[in-house]
Amino acid sequence: MILSGDAVHFRDNWDNRRVPSMNVNKDQSAASMQKIADTLSREKAQLWINHDKAQRDSQKMAPEFYD
Structure with missing residues (x-):
């Protein structure tokens, strides 16, 4: 499992490789996404x-868990 942090904000951004507009360095952000x-x-x-x-909303949250 990888937590995106601020590298990716929304699934649509990820699917279309769009860098969040508030990210300071577009090239570094794109490299992080890659x-x-x-x-x-x-x-x-x-x-x-x-x-x-x-x-x-589709993920388990405490007290639920993944094996």
Whole structure:
């Protein structure tokens, strides 16, 4: 599992590789997104996008848990 932090704000931004408008350095942000994508692929991980309410609403929250 990778937590996006502020690298990605919404699923739509991730799916379309749009850098959040408030990020200061677009090139560094795009490079971070690529690094995340590479890690997701290599590790077969999931991306949890912290600010994405729709995704968050579909995830288990305490006291629920994932095995």
